[in-house]
Amino acid sequence: MLCEKCNKNPATVMYKENINGHVKSFALCAKCASELTEMTGYGKSVYSQGDSLGDVFENVNSLFGSLFGLPAQQVRRQTGEEKKCTLCGAAFAELVKEGKVGCPECYKVFAEELAPTISRIHGTGVHMGTAPERYKEGRERKEKIAELESKLKRAVEAEEYEEAAKLRDELRKLKSEEGDK
Amino acid sequence: MLWYEMTGKENDVVVSSRVRLARNLADYPFGGRLNEPSALEIIEKVRGVFDGASGYSFTQFNMLSDTSRRAEADRHKVSPEFAAKKTPTALIESDEKQIYIMVLEEDHLRIQSIKPGASLSEAYAAALEADRMIDGKLRIAYDEKLGYLTHCPTNLGTGMRASVMLFLPAITATRGIRSLQDQLGKIGLTIRGMSGEGSSGDGCLYQVSNQITLGTTEEEIITKLEKICENIAEKERELRRKYFSDEKFNDKAMRAYGTMLYAILMDSVEMTKLYSDVRLAAALGMIDGLNVNVLDKMLICGMPGVLTEENENINTPTDRDRERANMIRRVLSGNAGA
Numbered sequence: 001m002l003c004e005k006c007n008k009n010p011a012t013v014m015y016k017e018n019i020n021g022h023v024k025s026f027a028l029c030a031k032c033a034s035e036l037t038e039m040t041g042y043g044k045s046v047y048s049q050g051d052s053l054g055d056v057f058e059n060v061n062s063l064f065g066s067l068f069g070l071p072a073q074q075v076r077r078q079t080g081e082e083k084k085c086t087l088c089g090a091a092f093a094e095l096v097k098e099g100k101v102g103c104p105e106c107y108k109v110f111a112e113e114l115a116p117t118i119s120r121i122h123g124t125g126v127h128m129g130t131a132p133e134r135y136k137e138g139r140e141r142k143e144k145i146a147e148l149e150s151k152l153k154r155a156v157e158a159e160e161y162e163e164a165a166k167l168r169d170e171l172r173k174l175k176s177e178e179g180d181k
Numbered sequence: 182m183l184w185y186e187m188t189g190k191e192n193d194v195v196v197s198s199r200v201r202l203a204r205n206l207a208d209y210p211f212g213g214r215l216n217e218p219s220a221l222e223i224i225e226k227v228r229g230v231f232d233g234a235s236g237y238s239f240t241q242f243n244m245l246s247d248t249s250r251r252a253e254a255d256r257h258k259v260s261p262e263f264a265a266k267k268t269p270t271a272l273i274e275s276d277e278k279q280i281y282i283m284v285l286e287e288d289h290l291r292i293q294s295i296k297p298g299a300s301l302s303e304a305y306a307a308a309l310e311a312d313r314m315i316d317g318k319l320r321i322a323y324d325e326k327l328g329y330l331t332h333c334p335t336n337l338g339t340g341m342r343a344s345v346m347l348f349l350p351a352i353t354a355t356r357g358i359r360s361l362q363d364q365l366g367k368i369g370l371t372i373r374g375m376s377g378e379g380s381s382g383d384g385c386l387y388q389v390s391n392q393i394t395l396g397t398t399e400e401e402i403i404t405k406l407e408k409i410c411e412n413i414a415e416k417e418r419e420l421r422r423k424y425f426s427d428e429k430f431n432d433k434a435m436r437a438y439g440t441m442l443y444a445i446l447m448d449s450v451e452m453t454k455l456y457s458d459v460r461l462a463a464a465l466g467m468i469d470g471l472n473v474n475v476l477d478k479m480l481i482c483g484m485p486g487v488l489t490e491e492n493e494n495i496n497t498p499t500d501r502d503r504e505r506a507n508m509i510r511r512v513l514s515g516n517a518g519a
Contacts, residue, residue: 125397
């Protein structure tokens with residue numbers, strides 16, 4: 001049986017799509033199936049090791065494993081309505097096909113769609129490393145606020161009201177600075 | 182000076198250390214979505230940052246000849262993908278600081294520092310210095326949760342790929358690479374042969390690098406990689422003492438050295454093979470006065486791009502093999518009293 005999409009290669013994968021409960025299935029070749037459902041990497045030189053999404057998958061089998069592990073919801077989104085990036089104009093389906101993100105703004109516009117891919121690559125952590133100068137102030141302020149809040153809680157629990165009032169004022173000041181930004 | 186013209190720490194095993202930071206300008210699309218006027222705009226902006234900065238020079242890279250671009254990739258100053266690009270690209274470099282900034286590689290900016298031997302921390306410090314120069318002047322794409330935003334999500338977070346090139350003939354000979362690969366995979370690192378995916382590594386050269394870039398600090402990545410490479414180097418040395426300090430290997434290596442010194446024609450496959458045996462013998466102190474870094478220099482200078490760039494009269498593969506043999510003799514006799 002030939003792939004129902006390209007009509008060229010033999011079909012090796014059954015692809016199921018669930019849109020609002022309507023289930024359709026297609027027989028596809030590996031190439032069309034991967035284009036439809038997953039961001040794949042490209043073969044690259046050793047120089048850019050780890051740079052392509054392909055490196056995330058050890059081999060074709062695990063590639064397909066992860067591909068069919070995709071939540072039905074995400075498949076629906078990929079085939080459903082067309083949301084476009086406000087800066088580069090890309091739709092999510094195009095990013096999937098290209099295997100790369102279109103522009104920095106895409107990470108905001110398609111935050112939800114990209115989240116499973118990102119956590120599959122990196123785990124669920126958030127950025128811990130250096131930051132551009134313009135973000136550093138905000139980051140330090142956030143850390144300071146968290147520290148003061150826990151101190152305030154302890155002060156209230158210990159009934160040290162004078163200390164608590166001081167901390168409260170300091171917090172108020174920091175939070176208003178944050179609001180200014 | 183270029184990295185291969187210097188002697189690095191731990192160079193019996195560690196050939197070089199490299200750090201690259203991926204950075205992008207917040208207001209421009211990536212890769213294929215970037216049109217030529219915008220690409221030229223980015224190049225101009227980055228050029229502006231380094232205009233007048235001492236020690237840095239600017240090259241409109243795609244305007245160089247194919248040979249020169251290839252030569253820069255052979256010297257590990259730029260990636261082969263970058264060297265192959267015909268669309269606008271630029272290189273901002275400082276051989277003195279060993280910093281090479283590829284403009285419009287996969288990301289808008291790839292700040293790279295490559296240094297000889299075990300010197301990851303130094304390479305990171307150099308790359309960070311260039312990063313700070315750019316940060317003050319250009320709006321870099323960044324998100325508080327995802328860190329530096331990159332064309333490919335595999336580089337999110339620190340945008341940092343730190344890698345160490347290791348010379349592992351004994352681990353290779355004892356078939357230890359596969360198990361090393363498995364162990365490193367478990368802690369978020371990878372090891373690959375220089376000639377590509379899963380290869381046994383021409384010249385027994387391998388690159389060990391971090392796989393994960395998000396959720397960890399740059400310092401953590403560097404420290405982990407340094408520690409692991411120290412352990413690998415120890416293992417390699419132990420195996421060398423055990424299996425390669427005998428007369429039989431000494432004989433094999435000296436024959437290889439003889440071929441290097443007296444060959445008239447040498448192709449790159451043969452050079453790489455000889456490199457491995459002779460480098461191992463030199464590291465074990467079997468060849469009087471021959472420093473391993475001379476051999477690393479020979480390997481780089483014997484790459485087709487570098488050879489062709491430095492010898493205008495190369496027209497055929499035989500010319501190249503002759504010039505390669507000449508170069509090898511020159512480099513070795515200049516350094517080893519042979």
